[in-house]
Amino acid sequence: AQSVTQPDIHITVSEGASLELRCNYSYGATPYLFWYVQSPGQGLQLLLKYFSGDTLVQGIKGFEAEFKRSQSSFNLRKPSVHWSDAAEYFCAVGESGNEKLTFGTGTRLTIIP
Amino acid sequence: GAVVSQHPSRVICKSGTSVKIECRSLDFQATTMFWYRQFPKQSLMLMATSNEGSKATYEQGVEKDKFLINHASLTLSTLTVTSAHPEDSSFYICRAIKAGTDTQYFGPGTRLTVL
Numbered sequence: 001a002q003s004v005t006q007p008d009i010h011i012t013v014s015e016g017a018s019l020e021l022r023c024n025y026s027y028g029a030t031p032y033l034f035w036y037v038q039s040p041g042q043g044l045q046l047l048l049k050y051f052s053g054d055t056l057v058q059g060i061k062g063f064e065a066e067f068k069r070s071q072s073s074f075n076l077r078k079p080s081v082h083w084s085d086a087a088e089y090f091c092a093v094g095e096s097g098n099e100k101l102t103f104g105t106g107t108r109l110t111i112i113p
Numbered sequence: 114g115a116v117v118s119q120h121p122s123r124v125i126c127k128s129g130t131s132v133k134i135e136c137r138s139l140d141f142q143a144t145t146m147f148w149y150r151q152f153p154k155q156s157l158m159l160m161a162t163s164n165e166g167s168k169a170t171y172e173q174g175v176e177k178d179k180f181l182i183n184h185a186s187l188t189l190s191t192l193t194v195t196s197a198h199p200e201d202s203s204f205y206i207c208r209a210i211k212a213g214t215d216t217q218y219f220g221p222g223t224r225l226t227v228l
Contacts, residue, residue, distance in 0.1 A: 009154075036219075043117065043206070043219035044157075090157070100147075101208075103156040 002027045002093050006104035013081050014112050021076040021107050023065075023091030032094035033074040034101065035065055039087045047089075050074065061085070086111045116140065117209045119220035126197055127228055134192045134223045136207030142187035143209035148180075151204040151222070163190045187212065197227040 003026045013019050025031055032051050036044040048059025055067040065076045074091060091104040116139045126132050136146055144165050149157040161171045161182050169182035179201075181193040190209075194201050207220040 004156075043221045044208075045219070046217070100159055100162070101157075102159075105154075105156045 002031070002095070002102045004091050004093050004102055004104035006089075006091055006107050008107045009105070010108045010110065012110040012112060015083055016080050019076075019078045019081045019085070019109070021089050021091075021109070023074045023076065023104060024072050025074060025091070025093045026072065027093055032096060033065075033067060034092040034094065035059065035063070035074070035076045036090045036092065037061075037087045038090065038106075044090065047076070081109075081111055083111045083113075085109060117143075117207065117218045117220040119205075119207060119223045121223060122221065123224045123226075125226045125228065128198055129196055131193055131195045132197055132225060134194070134205055134225070136190045136192070136209065136220050138188045138209045138211075138218070141209075142212040143190075144187060144212045145210040146184060146190040147208040147210075148182060148190070148192050149206045149208065151206060157206060160192075194225065197225070199227045201225065202227045 005024045007022050034049045035047040038044045047063050048057045050057045050067045057065050063078050067074050088106045088108050090106045092101040094101045118137045120135045146163040148160045151157045159172050160175045161169045163169045163182045163184040165184045165187050171177045184190040204222050204224050206222045210217050
C-alpha cells in the first residue's frame with residue numbers, strides 16, 4: 001500500500017529565509033507525486049506535480065521540488081519565503097495521474113518577521 | 114479560472130439528523146469527484162469516488178449507508194451524512210477532475226459539527 005510521511009508537523013521560518021519541507025513516500029511503482037497548499041477557508045491548491053522526466057519540478061509561487069528515487073523523497077523548496085506562504089502544506093502520492101491520492105499529515109508553516 | 118464550490122461551508126446539526134453537503138464545479142464538467150474527510154491536525158482520508166451517472170465507490174471502512182453520495186450531473190455531487198453522530202464531526206472536502214483532462218480542483222471544504 002502506498003503511504004506518505006511528512007516528518008515535520010510545524011516549521012517556523014523567517015521571512016526571506018529559505019524553506020525545505022520534507023516528504024517521504026512508499027510506493028511499489030513509479031509514483032505520481034504532488035504538493036498542495038491549504039490556506040484557512042480555502043481549498044487545496046496544487047503547487048506542483050511529478051509524473052516522470054526531469055526530477056526537479058518547478059511549480060507556482062516560486063516553489064520547486066526534487067524527486068529522489070533512491071531516498072523515496074519529494075522535498076519541497078523555496079529560496080526565499082514570503083509572509084503569504086504561511087499555510088498548511090500537504091504532500092500526496094497517486095496511483096495514477098488523477099485517481100486516488102494518499103496524503104501526508106501535512107506541515108504547518110509559520111512565517112516570522 | 115475553474116472553481117469548485119461547497120455548500121454549506123459550515124453546518125451544525127443535532128445528533129440523529131441528516132446533513133447534505135454539495136460540491137459543485139462552477140465552470141467545468143467533472144465526470145469524477147472524490148470526497149475526503151480531514152480531522153484536525155491530520156491528513157485527508159479518501160472516503161469515496163463519485164462518478165457521474167453511476168454508483169460511488171467507497172473506501173474500505175466507509176459505511177456507504179451512512180455516507181450517501183450522489184453524482185447526478187456533471188457539475189454536482191452531494192454527500193449526505195445520515196443519522197449523524199458527534200464522531201462524524203469533521204472537515205469534508207471534495208475534489209473534482211475536469212472531464213477529458215488531468216486537471217483537478219479541490220473545494221474549500223465543509224465543517225460539520227454534530228452536537
